Amino acid sequence: MLKSLLLHMSESPRLQRFATNASFSRKTARRFVAGETTSEGIQAVKDLNARKFSATLDNLGESVNTTEKATEASDEYLRAVDAIHESKVDCNVSLKLTQFGLVLDEDFCRQNVERVVQRAKQYNNFVRIDMEGSNVTDATIRVFRNLFDQYGNVGIVFQAYLFRTQKDIEETLQQKARIRLCKGAYKEPPDISFKNKSDTDSNYVKLMKILLKSGIYHGIATHDPNMINATKQFVTQEKIGHDEFEFQMLYGIRRDLQEQLIRDGYRVRIYVPYGAEWYSYLMRRMAERPANLMFVARNFFRG
Numbered sequence: 615m616l617k618s619l620l621l622h623m624s625e626s627p628r629l630q631r632f633a634t635n636a637s638f639s640r641k642t643a644r645r646f647v648a649g650e651t652t653s654e655g656i657q658a659v660k661d662l663n664a665r666k667f668s669a670t671l672d673n674l675g676e677s678v679n680t681t682e683k684a685t686e687a688s689d690e691y692l693r694a695v696d697a698i699h700e701s702k703v704d705c706n707v708s709l710k711l712t713q714f715g716l717v718l719d720e721d722f723c724r725q726n727v728e729r730v731v732q733r734a735k736q737y738n739n740f741v742r743i744d745m746e747g748s749n750v751t752d753a754t755i756r757v758f759r760n761l762f763d764q765y766g767n768v769g770i771v772f773q774a775y776l777f778r779t780q781k782d783i784e785e786t787l788q789q790k791a792r793i794r795l796c797k798g799a800y801k802e803p804p805d806i807s808f809k810n811k812s813d814t815d816s817n818y819v820k821l822m823k824i825l826l827k828s829g830i831y832h833g834i835a836t837h838d839p840n841m842i843n844a845t846k847q848f849v850t851q852e853k854i855g856h857d858e859f860e861f862q863m864l865y866g867i868r869r870d871l872q873e874q875l876i877r878d879g880y881r882v883r884i885y886v887p888y889g890a891e892w893y894s895y896l897m898r899r900m901a902e903r904p905a906n907l908m909f910v911a912r913n914f915f916r917g
Contacts, residue, residue: 646866647674647892652690652697655888658865659703666876667884668860669705670742671698674889675713681722684715688726690889692733699737706740708885711754724757731765738767740792745771747800748807755782762791771835773798774818775807783821787828794833794862795821797841819844826854833883835862837871846878856880 648658652673659669671694678684691707698705707730714726731741743758745751758770769792772779776798786793797814798807808814818836822845825832834845842861849856860881863872875882 646864646887648865648886648888650888650890650892652693652888655694655886656697656701656703656705658886658888659698659705660701662884662886663704665873667872667882669703669884669886670708670862671705672708672710672744672885672887673713674887674891676710676746677712677717678715679718681715681718684713684718684723684726687713688729691730695730695733695737695739698739705886706742707734708742708744710744710746711757712746712750716750716753716757720753720757724760727757728761728764731761731768735765735767740767740769742769742771742794745773745796745798748776748802751776751778751782755786758791759789762789769793769833771796772821773800774821775814776802777806777808779817780821780824783824787824787830790830792831792833793825794835795825796835797838815840819848823848826859827852829858832859833862834859835885837863837868839871842871842875 648655655671655673659671662669673687673690673694675683675687678687687709691709694707698707709727709730711723711727714723716723727741727743734741741761743754743761745754755770758768762768762770770786771794772783772786774795774797783793783795795818797818808817815838818841822834822841825834826845826848834841836842836845845861848854849859856879860883861875862883862885865884865886872882872884
């Protein structure tokens with residue numbers, strides 16, 4: 615019932631117009647979304663850099679259904695990569711392949727992403743390909759591997775709650791590619807994913823250890839204090855330097871933990887979403903996994 619309601623809210627033009635014009639909803643969104651324009655995203659990154667955080671920019675949008683919208687997404691990312699270079703901020707970009715036309719045509723999507731990867735390569739910058747639902751996992755990995763083999767400045771995300779992830783990580787490490795490890799936010803069927811949080815947590819810690827022992831610079835993406843503490847304990851035990859990996863966290867989520875990690879001498883990269891699609895972004899994240907609703911609600915009132 616809740617999922618259906620949230621999906622209806624995300625797809626209703628009337629509700630979207632009301633929410634995007636309502637001061638409370640815009641205020642709520644600005645806690646978790648940097649703004650609607652590239653310049654607002656860059657300003658948020660500047661503010662983060664001043665507090666010793668690095669960042670990754672994500673232009674909101676996914677599952678586009680026309681080639682025109684996919685090309686527009688590619689164009690916007692070119693503007694973002696240019697703006698990062700011109701403003702000299704410590705930042706890269708993250709993108710979702712369904713925003714670049716993956717569900718329309720895989721080769722068309724790859725070409726759209728390739729434009730961004732090439733531009734970032736010119737600036738000695740980096741592009742992270744986000745992982746989405748399991749229906750596009752194989753295609754996402756194929757596009758990533760093709761672009762990594764050609765350019766090298768591309769990383770990928772893997773989700774600890776999928777059974778397949780250890781195998782995917784081990785294969786990707788053979789390419790010497792950079793990985794972001796997260797727990798996973800999409801609702802997946804029980805035949806391919808862990809259903810109990812304790813099982814996901816256990817797998818996350820196991821995968822974190824595999825990554826950090828690889829000698830490659832990876833991102834450990836979590837807001838869970840238990841996962842953070844497990845990572846701290848492991849790097850201390852294995853004498854892994856604080857400059858050999860980074861923690862990654864979402865803009866506006868657990869800012870207290872973010873600041874503490876910086877004070878403790880760790881590297882922290884903040885995932886900064888921006889764009890006009892902020893309303894749909896928030897509603898879909900809630901609908902995909904209703905537990906996300908409580909997660910966001912709790913963090914709205916935290917430091």
